[in-house]
Amino acid sequence: MTAARPLPAAARALLRGDRRALARLISQVERGDPAVGPVLRALHARTGRARVIGITGPLGVGKSSVLNILLAHLREKGHRVAVVAVDPSSPFSGGSVLGDRIRIERDPADAGVFIRSMASRGRSGGVSAATRETVRLLDAAGFDVILVETVGSGQVDVEIRDIASTNVVVLVPHLGDEVQSLKAGLFEIADVFAVNKSDLPGAEAAEKDLSELVSLGAPRDGWRPVVVRTSARERTGVAELWTAIEAHEAFLDAEPGRRAAAERGRVAKEIVGLVQARLARETSERLAQSEDDARLLDDVVGRRIDPRSAADRIYEDHRKPARRARRK
Numbered sequence: 021m022t023a024a025r026p027l028p029a030a031a032r033a034l035l036r037g038d039r040r041a042l043a044r045l046i047s048q049v050e051r052g053d054p055a056v057g058p059v060l061r062a063l064h065a066r067t068g069r070a071r072v073i074g075i076t077g078p079l080g081v082g083k084s085s086v087l088n089i090l091l092a093h094l095r096e097k098g099h100r101v102a103v104v105a106v107d108p109s110s111p112f113s114g115g116s117v118l119g120d121r122i123r124i125e126r127d128p129a130d131a132g133v134f135i136r137s138m139a140s141r142g143r144s145g146g147v148s149a150a151t152r153e154t155v156r157l158l159d160a161a162g163f164d165v166i167l168v169e170t171v172g173s174g175q176v177d178v179e180i181r182d183i184a185s186t187n188v189v190v191l192v193p194h195l196g197d198e199v200q201s202l203k204a205g206l207f208e209i210a211d212v213f214a215v216n217k218s219d220l221p222g223a224e225a226a227e228k229d230l231s232e233l234v235s236l237g238a239p240r241d242g243w244r245p246v247v248v249r250t251s252a253r254e255r256t257g258v259a260e261l262w263t264a265i266e267a268h269e270a271f272l273d274a275e276p277g278r279r280a281a282a283e284r285g286r287v288a289k290e291i292v293g294l295v296q297a298r299l300a301r302e303t304s305e306r307l308a309q310s311e312d313d314a315r316l317l318d319d320v321v322g323r324r325i326d327p328r329s330a331a332d333r334i335y336e337d338h339r340k341p342a343r344r345a346r347r348k
């Protein structure tokens with residue numbers, strides 16, 4: 021298929037371990053630069069080795085802090101670790117690093133760590149498309165654990181399920197009413213719960229409550245979430261957290277086809293998203309550029325046709341030239 025094609029220069033640089041090439045490619049992904057397409061295509065066969073771990077949860081529960089101690093733990097164990105922080109508060113991409121919001125304690129010369137933050141706003145197709153492609157680049161670059169932090173506040177936390185193979189939901193002992201409404205959604209996501217800030221009072225009770233809730237629920241795809249207690253402040257619980265994550269990863273590999281089935285589901289969503297984004301872009305362009313389509317807008321405004329029928333017409337029109345081109 022594509023095997024005979026030589027690797028693009030940027031892909032070769034990434035595989036050589038060139039960090040600037042990697043950073044540049046991620047920026048291209050963020051901008052939606054089509055030039056990155058051939059690179060992603062060429063690298064796809066070299067991905068799939070990394071463990072992608074999502075870390076999500078409500079605002080301020082200590083996700084970044086937990087990530088920080090996990091990163092240190094994984095470096096000690098010899099893993100090469102990449103961090104992607106999806107920052108919903110920043111409309112700007114590329115410039116900011118995770119270090120702006122939390123100090124990551126690391127040696128800047130350590131080639132075994134790569135940290136990148138991404139804005140979740142301002143890209144069509146949402147955060148997941150850019151994050152997925154970034155994760156693939158990091159995977160191809162040889163990082164064997166990729167930690168992805170997102171804030172669990174609706175849209176983004178659902179999308180993380182479509183990116184990571186294991187998802188950690190971070191909670192704190194007293195979240196009050198907020199967590200009740202969050203919980204249902206977070207239960208859908210969590211493979212592992214980390215009750216963080218366990219140096220604060222109430223952590224033991226919170227862990228017990230959560231464990232009970234988990235034991236009452238039906239396992240999702242055969243897995244029952246594991247609950248661990250962490251304190252990023254006191255640096256405790258991190259070994260248990262990693263053990264729980266590894267247990268879920270081992271579960272995925274315990275039965276042939278289980279990991280592939282999960283990935284298949286994620287890939288299906290990804291492809292639907294990519295087709296959607298492309299159709300949306302092309303439709304917007306047509307409405308802005310084609311006189312016929314502009315007239316259709318006037319017809320809707322003039323009540324001569326309804327929006328659904330107009331959409332049907334554009335959709336059908338849209339398919340025709342493509343079909344003709346393929347037949348040639």
Ligand SMILES: Nc1nc2c(ncn2[C@@H]2O[C@H](COP(=O)(O)OP(=O)(O)OP(=O)(O)O)[C@@H](O)[C@H]2O)c(=O)[nH]1
Pocket residue numbers: 078079080081082083084085086121122171216217218219220250251252253254
């Ligand atoms: N007592 C205590 N405080 C903690 C712990 N972990 C984090 N914190 C504090 O909680 C605050 C938020 O920590 P972050 O790690 O930034 O939390 P976050 O969930 O990443 O925050 P957002 O990304 O803004 O949603 C900081 O002031 C941390 O010092 C912990 O284990 N114990």
Ligand SMILES: [Mg+2]
Pocket residue numbers: 083084085121122169
């Ligand atoms: Mg954070």
